[in-house]
Amino acid sequence: MMRHFRALAGLLVLALVLAAAPAGAVDIRRVVSPGGIEAWLVEDRLAPIISLELAVCGGAATDPTGKEGLAELVASTLDEGAGDLDSQAFQSRLEDLSISLSFSADQDAMRGSLRTLSRNRDEAFRLLGLALASPRFDVRSVERVRAQLLTRLARNLQDPGYIAGRALWGRLFPGHPYGRPHDGTPDTLRAITAEDLRAFVPRRFARDALIIGVVGDIGADALGTLLDRTFAALPKSAPAYLLPDVAPLTDGRTHVVEHATPQSTILFAQPGLRRSDPDWYAATVLNYILGGGSFSSRLYSEVREKRGLAYSVYSYLAPLGFSAVWAGGAATANAAVGESVTVIRSVWYDVAAGGIGAEELADAKRYITGSWPLRFTDTAAIAATLVAVQIEGLGIDYIDRRNALVGAVSADDVARVARRVLDPEKLTIVVVGRPDGLK
Template identity: 50%
Template sequence: MLKSLVWKFMTDAIVPALAVATVATVATTAAVRPASAIEIEKVVSPGGIEAWLVSESAVPLVSVQFAFDGGAAQDPPDRPGVANLISVLLDEGAGDIDSAAFQEKLESLAIEMSFDAGRDTFYGAMQTLTENLDEAANLLRLAITAPRFDADAIERMRVQTESGLRRELTDPNAVAGRLWSDTVFGSHPYGRPVKGTLETVAAITVDDLRAYHERIFARDTLKIAVVGDITAERLAPLLDEIFGGLPQTADLAPVAEATLPDGGMRKVVEMEIPQTVIQFGRPGLKRDDPDFIPAYVVNHILGGGAFSSRLYQEVREKRGLSYSVYSFLYPLDRAGLIAGGAATRNDRAAESLAIIDEEIKRMADEGPTAEELDKAKRYLKGSYPLRFDTSTKIARQLVEIQRDKLGIDYINKRNDLIDAVTIDDAKRVARKLYGDGSLYVTMVGRPDGIAADAKGG
C-alpha cells in the first residue's frame, strides 16, 4: 500500500534464534534518553566522510543506517526494478566471499544487514554486537563496494522477486497502489513500479545491475547515522574503512519535477473480492515547504491521528464502514502529495468515498477547531520520543533529517515548531492543502454505483 512507502525499512538477515533474541533485546533497550536529550555529534573521517553519531555505551550494540540519493527513479526507463533487485543482492556475496559463505558469516556473528530501494533513495542498514564490529564493518564494506552479482544469486533473487510480483497481481492493495501511481505520475519516473514488472525484471541483466551500482553508490550523496557503543575516535577511521572505496561523485540522471493532473479523477479495477480497496490523494507539499509542519498537524487532525482523526471517527466509529481509514503527507524529491486509503464493503464503497470527500472539503472550507488543534499538538509533541526508543529508530531518524536538510539540532527544536502552529496557520494551510477537495482516487473491487473510469470531485 502507499502507506508503506513512508517508512519502509526492514531487516532481512538470517541469524540464530538466540542471536535474534539477543539483538532484539539490545535494540529495544538501546535508546534510553528522550529525543530532546539525545546528543548528536558530527564526525568527519580522515578522508572527509561525514556521519552523525549518538554514542551510547549502555548496551554492546552498534547500529549503522545510511542512504544514497537515487532509488528507483534512477532505474533505466525500460527496466524498472533494477534498484529493487540490487537491494536483495548486495548481501548475496561480495568480494571473494560467495553467497553461502556471506550469509553464514552474518548468521554466525549475529549481524543484521539489509538494503531497500525507495523512489528517491537507496537505503542500507547494519546492526551488530560491539564485539563483532570489525567483522561487520568489513562485510558491509564488501557489500556496498564489491558486490559479486553472481549468476546463480541473480536468478534466485529474480525468481523470488517475480514470485512476489505474481502475488501482487491478485492483491487489491498492491493493484490499487500501482494504479494510483500510474494515474498520478504517468510517464514520470515516479510512475514506474519500484519492484518492476514480470517483463522488466525478467529482462534485467548483470550489466544493468553493475551500471546502476557504479552510478549511484558514491560519497557525495551519502548520508550516515551511527548509534550505539562506539566513540567518535573509533568511528572516524571506520567510516573510511567502510565507505572510503566508493567513487567521490554519483552520476545521477536528471529527474524532472512531476506534473500532477489537474482536477480529480476516479479509476476502478474490477476484482472479485467482497471489499473495495480505496486509495486517494491530491497535490501536497514537499518537505522543504515552509508550511510543512502546519500541514503535518492539520493532516493529523484529518486522517493521520489513528483513533482521533476526523476520517476515523466519521468512517469507522460512527458508521462502521471500514476497519482502517487514514491519510498522510507524501513528500518526494520532485513532488509533494497527500495520500490515504480505506477498505470497505462493495455496497458501501460509494458511501465511504462520499464521506472522505465531505471531510476533506470541510477541512478545506473550515479548517480545524481550536480544540482539535490543541489536542493534535499535545499528541504530536508527546509521542515524538517514541521515534527514538531504539538505536535503529534513532539512526533512521537521523538519516532522514540529514536527507531533508533540517539541521543537526532539529530534534531539539521540532516540538517548538509544532507548538508554534496557530489556529490561523492551520486554517490557512488547510485551504492550501485541500483546495476544492478534488481527489485522485483508485478503487479495486466491485464498488456499487461507481464508474470504472471517470473524473471525480
C-alpha cells in the first residue's frame, strides 16, 4: 500500500513540477472556510493524494526558562494518542489507512504535516484535528518519548557539529531565547510535566493562528468544509508570538571548544538580513557567489579547490522571526584549521569589497532561477512552500514572481549589498576539535 502511495505521489509531483515551468502556471487558490479558517490550495486531480502542511507562529523560543525542550517534546508526542485512542490505537489507525501524520518544532514555529490518499481524507483530517484538540499525553507514552529525546540528546552532545552549533548560537544570542538549545538539556527535559504539555498546545494552536497549505485531489468547497470540521474544537485565538528584536552579538573572534576528534568543525556567523529586507534577493545572489553555490563559490574555490584545506565549506542566509544571521561552516583536519580560518576571513574581506565578476553574477542567477522548480520535490514540499510564503507575507503570486525578482538583481545591487552587510570584523568563528595554527 505505501509503495503504491509513493508511486502516486511521484506522479503528482512530476505533474506539478512540469506545470511550474511556464510563468503563471501555478494556480494557488485562497480558500476561506465558512468558519473563517484560511488555507492556500493547489488543486490537482492527477493522483488521488492530498498533502497538508500547517504552522503556527511560536516554537521553541517560547519555552519557559527551565523547561527548554518543551516545544520539541510536544511535537514528538502529539501523535502518541488523542481522544479515545491511545498511542497504539492511534498509530494503528494511521498505519491501516496509509496516513502519514507528524509534527515538528523550530525556534519560531510549530508545524504539522499530513499526507493521505483522498479516499481516506475524512478520517485523516479527523485524526489531525483530534491530535491538536485532544492530545492524550499519557504517562507511558510521554516517558517513552522523553527517553528517546534524552538518548538522542546524549548522542548529539558528542557530535562536533552539534556542539559547535550550540556554542555559536549561545554566543550570538546570550540571554535571548534564540541562544538556548531548542531541544533542551537533560535537566530541562526531565523537568517537563504532562501539565506543561497540555498547557502548551492551546497557547499556540488556535483557529486564527493556523497557517495552512494544501496540495492535491481536493476542491475548494470540500476543503473549506473539512477545515471547519477538523479544527472546530481548537480555541478561537491564541496569544500573539512576540519576542524582543535582537541583533546577533558578534565579536569577530575565533573561539575554540576542545573536543577529542581527528578533525575540526568550524562554524561562523555575522549579522544577516531579515526576509522582508528589500535587499533579500541581491543577498541571495551574493550568498550563492560567496558560499552557497557549492563547487562554484568563492569559499569552495579558495578553501577546498585551490588549497585542499577542507572537506566542505559553505555559507547561508538564516533569517529568524526577530533577528537574522549570515552563517556558514567548514570541516577540516585539525592541522589545517589555522590556515582555513585565515582563508575564510580573507574571502569575506574580498567579497565585502564588492569584487563580483559578470560571469559569477550570471552563473549565480542562472542557477538560482533554474533550480527553483526542482525545490518542489514532493507534494509536502509544495504545501510547505505555500505555508512559508504566507508566514513571510510574500503574496499569493510569489512562486510565479520569484524568478523575476532574482533576475532583476544587478551587479550594482550585489556590490552594494556586499558593502552594506558583509562585515569581516564581525565574523565570529567557533571551532570544535583540537585545532592547530590558530593565532
